[in-house]
Amino acid sequence: MKDKEAFMFALYEKIMNLVDVGIHAVDEEGRTIIYNQKMREIEAMEIREVLHKKLTDVFQFHGSEESTLLQALQSGKDSHRVKQTYFNNKGREITSVNHTYPFLYNGKVKGAVEIAQDITKIDRLIRRNHEPNTGYTFGHIIGKSKAILEVIEFSKRAARTSSYVLIIGETGTGKELFAQSIHNESERSRGPFITQNCAALPDNLIESILFGTKKGAFTGAVDRAGLFEQADGGTLLLDEINALNIHLQAKLLRVLQEKKVKRIGGTKEKPVEVRVIATMNETPYEAITNRHLRKDLYYRLGVVTLFIPPLRDRVEDLPLLTDHFIQKYNNLFQMNVKGVKPEVLTFFRSYRWPGNIRELEHMIEAAMNVMFEEEWIDFHHLPTQYRHQNGTPDANFTQPLLKDRLLEFEKHCIIEALEANGSNISKAAEQLGLSRQSLQYRMKRLGIKPF
Known part of the structure; x- marks a missing residue:
């Protein structure tokens, strides 16, 4: 027994x-x-x-x-x-x-x-999304280059309306900074500003967070407002929209068109007045071709489209940005670094900056972490991957050949013209001052396919 x-x-x-x-x-x-x-x-x-x-x-x-x-x-x-x-x-x-x-x-x-x-993590995430984090304005955007000043001016004009905005830029270019600035400059500045990274969560979770849930919809479901309801009267920033599942993009499109949202498991639709700002780290052409973005959602979101230039296209802003980050970490680390050596700044101007401004900040922070009483950042202070044993920039980080830069620029111009003309090759060719045959040849040579 x-x-x-x-x-x-x-x-x-x-x-x-x-x-x-x-x-x-x-x-x-x-x-x-x-x-x-x-x-x-x-x-x-x-x-x-x-x-x-x-x-x-x-x-x-x-x-x-x-x-x-x-x-x-x-x-x-x-x-x-x-x-x-x-x-x-x-x-x-x-x-x-x-x-x-x-x-x-x-x-x-x-x-x-x-x-x-x-549901600890989910609850914290929702509360964190709802916390105010709109500290940035256009005055916080550092730069005097023509490329960045044009985007700032265009963004200020967009802030006067309530149209949806699509911000396109590589990782680390400051897309959220522009989104917050647009919100703070707009009539919605007193309303909520809520952000959600679409790549950070699995599909089933992001759906419930965006649209909300009705009690009993699934095991553990409770009555909870989604981000659209929480952002009512304000701005909802959807970061990395191209990472959102295509099925969810269709549901998102419907909310944007009808300005109504229905919770998961619910039967009633609730009107919402939300300005959506979306960001992407690839061009619309690439996103649509690779099936990362629905074409109809792009046309709906891209009423106002902003292209944030990469750091390599605004190298004249490097001294300002470098000084800004040095001052930031001087205050944080209680140091008195005056700047970078001329040869370091020359290297900065030749480097491609795949991580853009975020990479520059991390490089400055890393360099200042290994400094003691020195007043100037030298090559030997930079992280290992940015320097060669003899103290000069690694050849892997130098500027590519001119012909490669020209091909890259040509491809960018053609894609931009195709997007501006709804992929109509004849109209794009006319805009570029080319014959249709010449444009088709260039597209084939550069591996560009119409969408």
Whole structure:
């Protein structure tokens, strides 16, 4: 008999620790009697810290809010899909959706059991998206080059309207800085500014975050407003829109066209007045050709299209940007670096900057981390990948041949003309001052396909 009881207990313990939901049970005094592996993971607690201890001695709850387990124990009633935020004994915040049941034995409540699903990360992400982070204005954009001044002027004009905006630029060029500046210059500046990186989350999660959920839509779903509802009256920045699933792009297009949003699992549509600003790190031609972006969504979003120039196309801004970042890290590190040596600035002007302004900042920060009392950044201060053993720039980082730059520029001009003329080759050729045959030849040579 004892062997059978031992076997059954071991089997019960194995099952409890295999299930992918948290299970927590208390006795009639509120002391923990069951605490499975998943629950320990959710609450970041060891079993010895919780087992046989009172809930109120281990966990802290907001204000007058009480544990759903203790509520079931006291009321004798079930509760389902209840969202609860609380803290473990180390002060770590936990958010879960709970199904809680009182345990009746001989007609009396002798305990309670809870099945919990962890939504801590999702909840934090949504709250972080809703926090104001609109500190940038056009005055924060550093540069005096013609390339950057033209984009700033065009962006200021766009800020006067409520049209959708598509910002295109390589990684690290400052696309979000422009988006925030447009919002702060517009009539929506007093409304919310909410951002969401479309590449940061899986499809099923990004859909619920964008459009919201209706209680009961799926296991653990609660009534929650999506980002469109949260951004009502303000601006929603969708970063890396070309990373969004094509199916979700269709749903997004419908919201943009109808200005109404329906929560997942819901039946009613709610009107929303939101200005959407989207960003991409590839050209519309590349995104559409590679099936990263629906053509109809591009036409809807690209009412105003801004192309942020890469750093290699605004090298005259390098001294200003370099001085700005040196001053920033002087203040942060309590240093007194005056600048970079002339040969370093020459290297900066010849380097291609694939990571753009963000890469420049990281390079300055890394260089200043290895400096002691020096006043000028020299080659030997730069990270290893940017310098050669003899103290000169690595050949891999020097300027490409002129013919390569010319081909790159030619390709850019042709793609720009095709986009401006809806991929009509005749009109694009006319705009470029070429014959249709000549343009087709150049497109074939450069590997450009019409979309």
